[in-house]
Amino acid sequence: MIQIEEIVLRELRLPLREPFRISSGVITDRRIFLLQLRDADGSTGWSECVAFDRPIYSPDTIDTAWLAITEWVSPRVLGHAFSHPCEVFPVLERDFRGHLMAKAAVEMGVWVVAAERAGTPLARLLGGTRSQIEAGISLGIEQSPEALARKAELALAQGYRKVKLKIEPGADIAYVTAVREALGPDAPLMADANNAYTLADADHLARLDGLGLIMIEQPLAWDDLVQHAELQRRLATPICLDESITSRDRAHDMITLGAGRVVNVKPGRVGGFASSLAIHDLCRMHGVPVWCGGMLESGIGRAANVALASLPGFTKPGDVSPSARYWARDIVTPEWTMSADGMVDVPLDRPGLGVDVDVGRIDDLTVRTSVLRAR
16 A cells, blocks of 8 residues: 655756747746655655646646645645555546646656555556657747757757657748758658647648648647647648647547547646556557657656656657756756667666656755645
8 A cells, every 4th residue: 555644845946958939938947846755654756746837838837736736635645545556646636626737746756656665667567668768859949940940950960759849920831841941851840839829820830731740739729629620620730739638538539529630648737647548548549649748847757758658659759858958967867868869768677767866956956845744
């Protein structure tokens, strides 16, 4: 049995190596929200709440998640016994709407504790089958098509298996075209709009069909399925849904409506690992490819993503760039790295996350702490 007796919340700040711009704004410093869970037997597990400081991606923010974990999530977990971590998410969902990133942070931490207790890698506990996964990179919106093309060329030279280009109105067709011309017809490219368009832009977005993209991610509203279905009927390029998929049921609706042909599974967005596994299994049954996106996580959140992406249905490269892509120094050792041919090792030689958490560095960077204990 797993019985969590203490959850330590920590907020720290990590400056990005360079500003990261998407259609909803620019991020220069990342507020990182970490949790350390300890069970009755002394086993510990770290997890990361991937919310941003503003509700630009989902309704969740670091501050709302901090409140939700303190007031509503932790009381449902602390002091309660679970025979398996898959039991946690149903408890958090019962008569408790929303706050999926807060729920995910605690639920995923329980999975890590369970892996530590069992002496098994997190990837294996989740059902992962791969010892390596393909890495993709996400490139923010640049000042010019030429600047974006230069960054994309460098990414391909570094070995990345997929290059994602952030787009927005006014920085889309010409930008993607410049990259395609610079990298050639076979380069694995995709575009990500982060909700920046409406259905009125369908004809404009259809111009991307001639550029041989793997997919166009989340072009329309974050909570929409119906208009995405209409847009998909008008596009040859597969639509990938990200923000719109918050549960297995939403993924089922996407498949039923034909609102997309690919799903980006982020465990922090959908409530944790159990929900991610349910989406993975559903999509695999229907032949819908999934991949694991990123939220500018630290090495702790990256470990969770790598473990999840080792499952068999994750057939497209995920946004699992090495630590050095974002941080001058990460908070785990060894830091996450990528081989010259774009592969990331899944740590299968040790239990839990597979990396050491640099507690001293975390202490130095921490700006807020709260300790929650079972009553």
